[in-house]
Amino acid sequence: MRWLAVKDLQILRRSPLLLVVLVVYSLGLGVAVGLSRGSGPAKPRVAVVNEIPADSSSFQLGNEKIDANKYAAQLFESIDPIRVKTPAEAIAKVRSGDALGALIVPADIPQKLQGTINLSGGAPPSVDFYYEGDNPLKTRYVRSAVSSRIADANRVLSQKIVGVAARYLGYILHGGQFSVLGQTFDVLGLDNADRIVRAVEATLPANAAQRAGLDRVASFARLAADNLDLSNQLLSTIGQPIRVNEHVLGAAKGSDDAYTFAIALSIPLMFVCVLLGAGLLALEREEHVFGRLVRGLVSGTGIIVEKTGIAAGLGALASVLTLAVLVIIGSDVAAAHLLVALIMIVLGGLAFGALGVALGAAARDVRTASLLGVLLLLPIAVIGLIPVGLASPGLYDAIRVVSGFFPFRVVLNGLDEALRGDAIGVRLAHLAALAAAYGVAARLALRRFA
Amino acid sequence: MITATLGAERVTRRFGERVALRDVSFSANRGERLAIIGPNGAGKTTLLSILAGIQRPDEGRVTHPPEAVGWVPQQAAVYSKLSVRENLRLFARLERVGDIAAAVDRMLDLTALRDRAGDEVGKLSGGNRQRVNIAVGLLAEPDVLLLDEPSTALDPRQRELLWDFISALAAAGTTVVFSTHNVGEAERYADRVLVLADGELLFDGAPGELVGEERDFEAAFVRFLHERGH
Numbered sequence: 143m144r145w146l147a148v149k150d151l152q153i154l155r156r157s158p159l160l161l162v163v164l165v166v167y168s169l170g171l172g173v174a175v176g177l178s179r180g181s182g183p184a185k186p187r188v189a190v191v192n193e194i195p196a197d198s199s200s201f202q203l204g205n206e207k208i209d210a211n212k213y214a215a216q217l218f219e220s221i222d223p224i225r226v227k228t229p230a231e232a233i234a235k236v237r238s239g240d241a242l243g244a245l246i247v248p249a250d251i252p253q254k255l256q257g258t259i260n261l262s263g264g265a266p267p268s269v270d271f272y273y274e275g276d277n278p279l280k281t282r283y284v285r286s287a288v289s290s291r292i293a294d295a296n297r298v299l300s301q302k303i304v305g306v307a308a309r310y311l312g313y314i315l316h317g318g319q320f321s322v323l324g325q326t327f328d329v330l331g332l333d334n335a336d337r338i339v340r341a342v343e344a345t346l347p348a349n350a351a352q353r354a355g356l357d358r359v360a361s362f363a364r365l366a367a368d369n370l371d372l373s374n375q376l377l378s379t380i381g382q383p384i385r386v387n388e389h390v391l392g393a394a395k396g397s398d399d400a401y402t403f404a405i406a407l408s409i410p411l412m413f414v415c416v417l418l419g420a421g422l423l424a425l426e427r428e429e430h431v432f433g434r435l436v437r438g439l440v441s442g443t444g445i446i447v448e449k450t451g452i453a454a455g456l457g458a459l460a461s462v463l464t465l466a467v468l469v470i471i472g473s474d475v476a477a478a479h480l481l482v483a484l485i486m487i488v489l490g491g492l493a494f495g496a497l498g499v500a501l502g503a504a505a506r507d508v509r510t511a512s513l514l515g516v517l518l519l520l521p522i523a524v525i526g527l528i529p530v531g532l533a534s535p536g537l538y539d540a541i542r543v544v545s546g547f548f549p550f551r552v553v554l555n556g557l558d559e560a561l562r563g564d565a566i567g568v569r570l571a572h573l574a575a576l577a578a579a580y581g582v583a584a585r586l587a588l589r590r591f592a
Numbered sequence: 593m594i595t596a597t598l599g600a601e602r603v604t605r606r607f608g609e610r611v612a613l614r615d616v617s618f619s620a621n622r623g624e625r626l627a628i629i630g631p632n633g634a635g636k637t638t639l640l641s642i643l644a645g646i647q648r649p650d651e652g653r654v655t656h657p658p659e660a661v662g663w664v665p666q667q668a669a670v671y672s673k674l675s676v677r678e679n680l681r682l683f684a685r686l687e688r689v690g691d692i693a694a695a696v697d698r699m700l701d702l703t704a705l706r707d708r709a710g711d712e713v714g715k716l717s718g719g720n721r722q723r724v725n726i727a728v729g730l731l732a733e734p735d736v737l738l739l740d741e742p743s744t745a746l747d748p749r750q751r752e753l754l755w756d757f758i759s760a761l762a763a764a765g766t767t768v769v770f771s772t773h774n775v776g777e778a779e780r781y782a783d784r785v786l787v788l789a790d791g792e793l794l795f796d797g798a799p800g801e802l803v804g805e806e807r808d809f810e811a812a813f814v815r816f817l818h819e820r821g822h
Contacts, residue, residue: 429669429670429671429672430665430667430668430669431669431670431671433641433644433646433663433665433669434663434665434669434683434728435686436646437644437645437646437658437663438645438657438658438659439683439686439687440686
């Protein structure tokens with residue numbers, strides 16, 4: 143058994159590509175999982191504009207002065223704020239992908255809070271929140287993440303308001319002493335008023351004319367005390383002193399189905415093209431035919447172009463069939479946009495096919511090529527689906543750079559844009575560059591075949 | 593008049609530091625059967641690959657274009673999922689053969705595989721697969737046929753059929769160059785032998801010249817190598 147194990151290790155040592163793939167793959171996955179766990183999006187990155195002037199950030203609640211900035215700071219603690227000066231800057235951060243959303247705290251928040259507390263009417267205080275609506279996964283995450291942070295701040299503020307209001311209600315109900323502007327006041331309270339009135343009433347003769355009036359005052363005091371006692375519960379229902387005005391950037395245009403369609407089309411396109419391209423080229427070597435072909439029958443470049451073309455053609459066919467089924471089931475995508483998406487599918491197929499052929503050129507046989515393909519495609523698909531802001535800044539930047547070397551994310555975003563009716567020229571150029579680069583890599587790797 | 597149809601002039605091939613072939617020169621005439629023999633790692637397959645145009649020499653040159661040569665590699669270089677006929681038709685098209693149907697029919701008759709024409713190559717015996725392999729090499733009716741250890745996977749009866757087939761080709765004017773580990777086959781079926789060892793051409797002549805006083809060709813071959821330090 144020992145010698146069998148030694149033999150297995152020797153064979154593994156002689157398959158450096160497989161060994162490197164297995165080790166690097168496991169290591170890469172582990173590091174990616176570790177990074178995402180250790181530096182994940184516990185605090186979403188949000189561009190923040192706080193327009194509340196420092197000298198007028200307070201509002202009066204009873205005899206207490208409350209600083210709105212104190213609560214804003216509390217809100218900022220639970221996000222990863224990127225402080226900017228203007229709303230335009232904040233929105234630009236969202237559009238560039240540097241921030242998950244933009245939170246604008248307007249200058250009039252303290253005045254509006256004061257108006258709400260004084261029941262003086264007018265618009266309720268609100269903050270503006272902007273986020274990209276280009277990706278349903280991201281949209282859902284952004285809304286839940288930031289809404290929950292704002293709800294936290296609202297709860298703390300609401301507890302403060304309820305606490306102060308309840309204390310004043312206590313004075314009205316039960317009486318007591320409190321200070322305003324350095325002066326101490328002794329408040330009688332409704333309970334005491336009732337008791338005093340009843341006591342005075344008891345000293346009057348049974349048929350005294352004042353009894354009816356005193357009776358009415360005592361009844362009012364009792365009724366008011368009984369009903370105001372319920373006010374604490376009513377106050378506690380003030381849960382949302384600040385409202386959030388949500389503004390979605392870039393989602394209004396085009397189809398709601400676009401992103402779903404883009405995912406449904408990109409994944410089969412990628413798997414069919416890459417695995418087919420890799421398998422077709424590796425088969426030439428496995429069947430020992432490669433040497434026969436390149437001795438004047440077909441050029442190495444010709445072989446790469448042929449395999450890439452077949453892989454792209456069949457992958458595109460699979461995507462087009464998927465698209466047809468999706469359209470038949472029902473969709474709001476415009477017909478003209480579908481035609482543009484077809485261009486993206488074809489060019490995406492060529493880039494995926496060239497990637498597959500490059501893998502096939504690096505592998506010795508069809509099984510290794512397929513394994514290599516699957517090992518590569520799964521993480522590419524996973525990282526390609528991670529929206530901006532769902533990973534820590536460093537990890538996301540790394541993902542963005544890595545994704546740029548593979549066609550999946552380009553095709554996914556390109557299809558989404560094509561189906562929405564956006565321009566896709568840059569994406570097409572990116573795919574053409576990737577297809578050419580993989581073609582060159584495959585051509586270089588083919589030298590090993592001979 | 594004897595005409596040289598194949599030649600190599602001072603061919604050298606290196607793989608990194610290792611010299612696989614060093615200054616190898618020879619020529620072969622029309623209808624001649626030339627055997628390349630030598631110990632393992634002598635450079636036989638490398639020389640054939642260069643003659644076939646699969647590899648390029650680092651130095652020196654071959655005197656014929658690759659398309660003038662039919663190539664039969666050691667392992668059957670055909671598509672196992674295609675039938676015999678489909679393989680022949682495919683390679684005839686790639687070789688730009690004029691009358692494809694006629695060429696395929698000719699090869700099916702030549703290799704006696706007409707009754708297996710519709711069978712997938714992957715389901716054929718090793719001998720029949722080798723026949724398809726040779727047929728592909730002959731599709732374009734080349735002046736020269738290069739075979740890399742053609743009898744390795746065959747049983748004695750199939751080997752006999754193969755050599756009869758190759759001898760018939762040579763008799764019809766095709767120059768046949770083959771490598772083999774079986775020196776007995778070289779003695780029996782070659783008009784001339786080239787002995788390679790460590791990339792050097794040590795002998796170029798008729799088998800009888802190598803035998804000399806010895807009766808046994810294999811013993812003479814081993815002695816020859818031993819005397820030259822191999």
